[in-house]
Amino acid sequence: PSTKLIVINTPHNPTGYSLSTAQLDEIASIANERGIFVFCDQVYKGLEWSGETTPWFSDICDHSLSLGVMSKAYGLPGLRxxxxxxxxxxxxxxxxxxxxxxxxCNSAPSEYLAAIALRHHNTILRNNLDLIKDNLAFAERFFNKHQDIILNNRPQAGPIAFHRYLGPNSVECFCEERLEAQGVLLLPGYVYGTDSYFRMGYGRSDFKEGLMRLDAYLS
Known part of the structure; x- marks a missing residue:
């Protein structure tokens, strides 16, 4: 009864979990009924695997705020x-x-370029989604090969997954050594307040090269 704010991140960073439209509707119904404000971080919206594009939360809940950016789903961080x-x-x-x-005010060239990107959002999001799906498919063989060391937690949406490290030593040590020895950047779970997990990104065009370096080490 004392709840004043609900904070949602969907698709979620770092787990890749995505709330469905039905789940968002249920949260909106509860929030509207009880007068609770909702802040919904939707910076990876548009990268859902199921094909279901979930609504902006602000469109289904009066007392809410939705956040979007060009740097995540659109892959245009330089625009700011x-x-x-x-x-x-x-x-x-x-x-x-x-x-x-x-x-x-924002940079005028950045606003102009962002407007162009938003007018072509279907093409940009489809291309980014195809890249991520291709990288995920490429990674399947890697995870099957090294399932005794890494548990594959495949994301439902977005370019990020939170995999579990089952090997010796700490996950922090594992990530630091991979950066120093192979030049592969993995984010250890302690950053998110949990051990034994690390974040891996699938949105880069050079993903396969990095994964092959990691595969060579683990092999």
Whole structure:
């Protein structure tokens, strides 16, 4: 009864879990009924494997805010452009004042390029999704080969997965050694407050090269 805010991240970083439209509708119903505000981080929206594109949460819940950016699902971090969406006019006005106070305005070329990308969002998201799916398929043989060392937690959406390390020593030591010896960057789970897991990204065009380096070491 004292809950004032629900925070959601979907598709989730680092697990790759994605809430369905039905689950989002249920959360929205609870929030609307009890007057709870919802902040929904949806920066990987559009990269769902199932083909179901979930709605922006702000479109299904009056007391909510959705966050989107160009740097994640679109793969355009250099633009430094993001947005919020909300039906809460009072909150919107407050955030707008903070925006003007802290940054005044965005780069005009970045806004122009972001607008072009958004007009072609279907093509960009489809290409990024195809790249991620191809990398995931390539990784299947790797995980089958090294299942005694790494447990494959395949993501439901997005370019990130949270795999479990079953080998000797700590996962932190494993990640540090792979960076120093093979030049492969894996993010150890302690960053997220958990042991034995590491984050692996599938959104890069050179993913296969890095995975082959890791395979050579584990072999």
């Amino acid at each position: 452009i993001g947005w919020i969406a909300t039906h809460d006019k009072e909150l919107y006005d407050k955030l707008l004042k903070y925006k003007y106070y802290t940054t005044i």
